[in-house]
Structures are given as structure tokens and as C-alpha cells.
Amino acid sequence: MSCNETAHIVAARFDDSLSPRQRRLLDEHVAACAECRDALADTQASAAQLRQWQEVPVPQWQRVPEGLREKQRASRPRFSFWTQWLPLATACMLALAVVLNVQVQIGGNGVQMAFGGSTQAQDISAQLAQFEQEQRTAQQQAMQQLAVQLEERQTTANLRLMETMVEQFGESTTRSMEQVLAYFEAQRQEDLQLLESSYQRLADSDFQTIRSVQQLANYVQYQGGQLQ
Amino acid sequence: MSLTDQDEALISAALEGSARAWERLVRRYEGRVYNFALRMTGNETEALDLMQEVFLGVYRNLQRFRGDSQFTTWLFRIAHNKAVDMNRRKYLLTPLASLGGAEQTEDEVLEQLHDETQEQNPLTLLDTEQRNAGVMKLLNRLSWDQRLVVELKVFQSCTFEEIAEMQDISANTAKTRFYTAMKLLKTQMEQTHVV
Incomplete structure (x- = not known):
């Protein structure tokens, strides 16, 4: 006797989703139907034979598809973008800061930023000029004081030097003066003698002159008398 | 976290572009898919091709997976379709014809399966080859x-x-x-x- 339910009975036996009631009805049918019982035995034997299959390890292969790898690569530039452009952006910012004369000051009031020539810079320049002027004045005063002190020291030194010189050369100077006076006296005596002799010669010369004049007068008188 | 939750987490991460999540998902199921492909094609080269096609199909359609069914059910629906496509392209029937014929001896089947198991222990290898060759002869x-x-x-x-x-x-x-x-x-x- 052929059972029309065998295929369904066999299929139901391989179905894990049967309810307890369905499973009980199945068991009752299989117990009563030899064909289904034999068919179940055969299919279970076949299934057992198939389950002898041993899992074969998967060979090495490219698991990540190219599309996903490209997507992954495309997502990386987020990092490399910054590493690529960050130094350039920093350099531009610094250049801009230099051009705009940006001044950053960190103090008790926090961070202060100023652009262009700030009043603070002007204040600093004025303070520097004042400081320079004060320094210059102070240097001049110091130089004057030094000059005065130096002059005093030099005067004192000169006096001391003169005193020392006078002390050292006083005696020799006295002697030299005496020698000079003696020399002068000798020269004066010698000049007096020379002067006396000159006067004498002049007197002698004058006497001769007078005699010549008298002779000339005599001659003139003689000549006059003859003419008359 | 259940297996299904892990699958869904990996799928979400893969959809966001995580290659690592995708690879973990693939490694989780590649053994089942590869052995499915091996039993359907009968040789390693075509099994590898079929497995790659299956996972490529999964990747391309991953956005369509809504979690209505288990991931494995969805995966083997794709695997089934890819196997049918391969069969239609006549790439599948040729080795089946040679394997399925009465002329093919068990030694030939063993030789055909040898490549897949050559890195295993020799005793295990022999046992595996014999068992798998017997299964393949039946399926053929x-x-x-x-x-x-x-x-x-x-x-x-x-x-x-x-x-x-x-x-x-x-x-x-x-x-x-x-x-x-x-x-x-x-x-x-x-x-x-x-x-």
C-alpha cells in the first residue's frame, strides 16, 4: 500500500520548527505506516552519509573587495589632508601675523592680541628714548665729574712735581745763577774796558778832526786875503 | 551579544566603510560558503570563484539587508543564486559531468579534492579526502x-x-x-x- 504522505513525513522529520502536537502526530503516523518508516530510515541514512563531509579550510583569498578598499583609502585623507595642509596653513598664519604686526601678550588679564603698531609699542619707544636721554645726561655728568676730578688730581700732581723739582734742583739752580752773575759781571767789566778804549779812540779822532777843521779854516782865511 | 546582533553590528560598521568589520563578517561565514561551493562545483578553483562571487554579491547588496531574516538565510539565498548563475554559464556543469559519470573512479575524485586538503595532517588528510570523496560521489x-x-x-x-x-x-x-x-x-x- 502506497502512502501519499511519505514525502511530507520525511520533510517534516527534517524540519526543526514542528510544534509538539505536529511532532506527536508525525510519530503516530510513522508508527502506523511502514512505508514512511522505511523512507525515514533511508533518508536518515543518506543524510548521515552526507554529513560525513569534513570541512575543508578556506584557501587564502582577497576578502576585502576593491570597492571597500578604495572607500577605506578615501576615508584616510582626512588625516593625511591635515598633515599635508596643516604646516602650510601654519606658515601662512605666521606670515600673516608678521605682515599685520600681530602682537600677542599673555598676562594676568589673559591673552591679549593687538594688530598693527599698538600704543604699547609707542609707549615702549618713548620710554626707550627717555631712557636713552637719561643715560646720555648721566654719562655727561659723570664725564664732567671725572674731568674735574682728573683736573684736580693733575693740578695736585703738578704741584707736587714742581715742589719736588724745586727741591731737587734748588741748589744747582742757585749755583747756576751765581755762575751766571759772575759771568755777567765779567762781561760787564770787559765791556766797560772796551767802552773806555772806544771813547779814547773817539776822543783821539775828535782831536784830529778839530785840527783838520782849524787847518781848513786857516786855509780859507788865507785864500780870502789874497783875493781882496 | 547574540550571533545575529554581532552580524548586524558588523554589517553596520561595514556599511560605514570599515574594512575590518567586513573582513570579520566574511571570516565568520566564508568556511560555510566555501564548502557549499566546493560541494556544488566539485573543485577548488570554481569553488573559490563562486565564493568570491557570493561575497561580492553580499557586499554590493549589503544596504538591502534589512534584518527581516537571519543573515545566513540572506547569505545563502545569494549563494544559491550565484551557484545557479554559474551553472547557467556552463562553468559548473562541465566538472559535474566529469565527476558524476560512472567512468570516474574514486581515485579521480580523491585527486580532485586533494588540493583543498593538502596542508592538513597526512592522516587527517587521508580521512578527510576519503570522506569528502564519498560524499561527492553521492552528490554527483x-x-x-x-x-x-x-x-x-x-x-x-x-x-x-x-x-x-x-x-x-x-x-x-x-x-x-x-x-x-x-x-x-x-x-x-x-x-x-x-x-
Whole structure:
């Protein structure tokens, strides 16, 4: 006797989703139907034979598809973008800061930023000029004081030097003066003698002159008398 | 976290572009898919091609997975479709014809499966090769549709409703096809004195 339910009975036996009631009805049918019982035995034997299959390890292969790898690569530039452009952006910012004369000051009031020539810079320049002027004045005063002190020291030194010189050369100077006076006296005596002799010669010369004049007068008188 | 939750987390991360999440998801199921492909094609090269096609299809359609069914069900629906496509391109039938013929000896089947298991322990390798060769000889006796039904029911534990949906047939047809295939296998086993 052929059972029309065998295929369904066999299929139901391989179905894990049967309810307890369905499973009980199945068991009752299989117990009563030899064909289904034999068919179940055969299919279970076949299934057992198939389950002898041993899992074969998967060979090495490219698991990540190219599309996903490209997507992954495309997502990386987020990092490399910054590493690529960050130094350039920093350099531009610094250049801009230099051009705009940006001044950053960190103090008790926090961070202060100023652009262009700030009043603070002007204040600093004025303070520097004042400081320079004060320094210059102070240097001049110091130089004057030094000059005065130096002059005093030099005067004192000169006096001391003169005193020392006078002390050292006083005696020799006295002697030299005496020698000079003696020399002068000798020269004066010698000049007096020379002067006396000159006067004498002049007197002698004058006497001769007078005699010549008298002779000339005599001659003139003689000549006059003859003419008359 | 359940397996389904882990799958969904990995899928979400993969959709956001995480290659690592995708790779973890693939590694979780590649063994099942590869052995499915190996049983359906009968050789490593085509099995590898089929597995790559399956996961490429999964990746391309990942946004369409809404979690209405289990990820494995969705995965093997794609695997089933890719296997059918491959069969239609005549890449699948040729090795099946050579494997399925009565002329092919068990040594030839063993040689064909040798590449897949050559890195294992020699004793394990021999046992694995013999067992798998026996299974392949049985499967080669089935038609393509019968083979798919048996594969999806015995190895992938799909319901008949899911199988029917994949193959665009009724559940009753799927059940009958399964029963016919199993009966044929039993007959083949008796002829080759397996049992």
C-alpha cells in the first residue's frame, strides 16, 4: 500500500520548527505506516552519509573587495589632508601675523592680541628714548665729574712735581745763577774796558778832526786875503 | 551579544566603510560558503570563484539587508543564486559531468579534492579526502536542482519554505524533490556498498 504522505513525513522529520502536537502526530503516523518508516530510515541514512563531509579550510583569498578598499583609502585623507595642509596653513598664519604686526601678550588679564603698531609699542619707544636721554645726561655728568676730578688730581700732581723739582734742583739752580752773575759781571767789566778804549779812540779822532777843521779854516782865511 | 546582533553590528560598521568589520563578517561565514561551493562545483578553483562571487554579491547588496531574516538565510539565498548563475554559464556543469559519470573512479575524485586538503595532517588528510570523496560521489548522482535542495536542507538547515522561495517553487515541490533525492542517494549507497 502506497502512502501519499511519505514525502511530507520525511520533510517534516527534517524540519526543526514542528510544534509538539505536529511532532506527536508525525510519530503516530510513522508508527502506523511502514512505508514512511522505511523512507525515514533511508533518508536518515543518506543524510548521515552526507554529513560525513569534513570541512575543508578556506584557501587564502582577497576578502576585502576593491570597492571597500578604495572607500577605506578615501576615508584616510582626512588625516593625511591635515598633515599635508596643516604646516602650510601654519606658515601662512605666521606670515600673516608678521605682515599685520600681530602682537600677542599673555598676562594676568589673559591673552591679549593687538594688530598693527599698538600704543604699547609707542609707549615702549618713548620710554626707550627717555631712557636713552637719561643715560646720555648721566654719562655727561659723570664725564664732567671725572674731568674735574682728573683736573684736580693733575693740578695736585703738578704741584707736587714742581715742589719736588724745586727741591731737587734748588741748589744747582742757585749755583747756576751765581755762575751766571759772575759771568755777567765779567762781561760787564770787559765791556766797560772796551767802552773806555772806544771813547779814547773817539776822543783821539775828535782831536784830529778839530785840527783838520782849524787847518781848513786857516786855509780859507788865507785864500780870502789874497783875493781882496 | 547574540550571533545575529554581532552580524548586524558588523554589517553596520561595514556599511560605514570599515574594512575590518567586513573582513570579520566574511571570516565568520566564508568556511560555510566555501564548502557549499566546493560541494556544488566539485573543485577548488570554481569553488573559490563562486565564493568570491557570493561575497561580492553580499557586499554590493549589503544596504538591502534589512534584518527581516537571519543573515545566513540572506547569505545563502545569494549563494544559491550565484551557484545557479554559474551553472547557467556552463562553468559548473562541465566538472559535474566529469565527476558524476560512472567512468570516474574514486581515485579521480580523491585527486580532485586533494588540493583543498593538502596542508592538513597526512592522516587527517587521508580521512578527510576519503570522506569528502564519498560524499561527492553521492552528490554527483543528483540533478542540479536535487543537489541544491539537499545542500540547502542537510548542510545549511534551510526550511522548505526558504528553499522553495530561492528556487521559485512551492514548498510541497521542494519537499518532494528532497525526498526523491534522498531516496536516490540511498539507492546509490546500496549499489556502492557504502551501507
